[in-house]
Amino acid sequence: METGERIEATLTQAIQRATADQAPPLLAAAMRHAVFPGGARVRPRLTLAVAAACQDSDPELAVAAAAAVELLHCASLVHDDLPCFDDAAIRRGRPSVQALFGVPVALLAGDALIVLAFETLAQAPARLPSRLGVLLTVIAKGVGAPGGIAAGQAWESEPDPPPELYRRCKTGALFVAAVKAGAIAGGADPDRWTELGLRLGEAYQVADDLLDAVATGDDCDKPVGRDIALGRPNTVARLGLDGAVRCLESLVDSAVLSIPPCRGERELKDLVRLQALRLVPKHLAHRAA
């Protein structure tokens, strides 16, 4: 099975488990809506790519970890769209979960997706059960406190959030978790892979800033110009359009350079470059070529 298909199949199984039998119908529909159809599945693809590049991959554990990372990402988007944060009516070009199902069900769908992520991981038929605890800890750190997505989002309620730390928590932490999870499922030392996660998280953030500043409907599945409107830090505002594209290139270069020696090193480097190119808005792609 191709990588994308493996991810979708594992997500489908997980959502089926959570919405089986006697699940409240609105909650079940909201959870499905939050996960399908997905976006680019950037993070779980990364987990699987790193696991495959390592020596001793446990494919079942790797795909469960990948699905867990994606479920947590989806949960964070559902909560992000709630009125107390972005109050977004549109997500991935469709009504957001809160717009379609209301605030109470959206809040609970996010909660249930967080729980489902860890449950999916726990139920993986792992070759080495001793890897489960480490894997779960690494993924939890990507989303909780003190340094995961929840912490990143919470910095927005502080009077003077440190910009780098804020972005590292809000975007970088789950990339770091995705990469390290792949390394653990691949039997490698996760700490040697932190740098790759950090650089890719930053690259993704710059790409997001570019999208927010210049994207047309073709590139983007969410409202544009929000950062500028809300006065959030944005790389394009700071460096200009060309500067931001150069910054993205240089982050991808350091990401590639940071990949530690491993069995599938060359394939992984090619993949990171290829995926990174897809992050650039279409009409800016020639600048990054």
Place this chain on the structure above:
Amino acid sequence: METGERIEATLTQAIQRATADQAPPLLAAAMRHAVFPGGARVRPRLTLAVAAACQDSDPELAVAAAAAVELLHCASLVHDDLPCFDDAAIRRGRPSVQALFGVPVALLAGDALIVLAFETLAQAPARLPSRLGVLLTVIAKGVGAPGGIAAGQAWESEPDPPPELYRRCKTGALFVAAVKAGAIAGGADPDRWTELGLRLGEAYQVADDLLDAVATGDDCDKPVGRDIALGRPNTVARLGLDGAVRCLESLVDSAVLSIPPCRGERELKDLVRLQALRLVPKHLAHRAA
């Protein structure tokens, strides 16, 4: 160390980990406020009591499971108090997390507590790591979908919630999880303990109905009369005061009878009876004596 102290120590360590270093200060304070000082810690005490009654207890894993169950309970209270649900300003006789820290931070504190629960479990120095996956699955089922707390709460958004299923999800599921988690940490077959969890969950619900209907400030740490006001199902409204007390007694009897043969069977039965008595509002205690 006494049971209550072991629970508090494990919760303290968990919250310290989540609020260390560079945690956003408001999020850290909100998480602390949600967990300390606690209520009666009924569920984690139950986990530890069942684990101790079983043959082959793993005390470190048991107390981590107990703490995870309590963190998830606290998370559910924080989200329950949000404006889209109970909109409660008071919890355990103090301002609720949302009243003190605002909706965004309360929502994130709940999210981060859910994550912390699973992280705490994953980091337990378990004697048998192979128990971790089963333990985590059982606890996840108590809080997620299709049958845990989130599902229970989501039934409130449905036009015609099935009353028994609603209560089993909203209150019973975490009791079942607490009991089964204790059994797993004690090396026993968790399925033989489901009945005890279900009966205790129901007993707790009836006790809560009694409190809601008749409690004075001495018994209760939350607004009273809410069920009646919101037209929610309530045992006192259905059976009257004496009927509800008798119903509680009979549930405690069946809970005690359901305890499967185990090393500490007699002590556990005594403990369940003793704890159950404490559930009855003080000025009704003579009726249950």
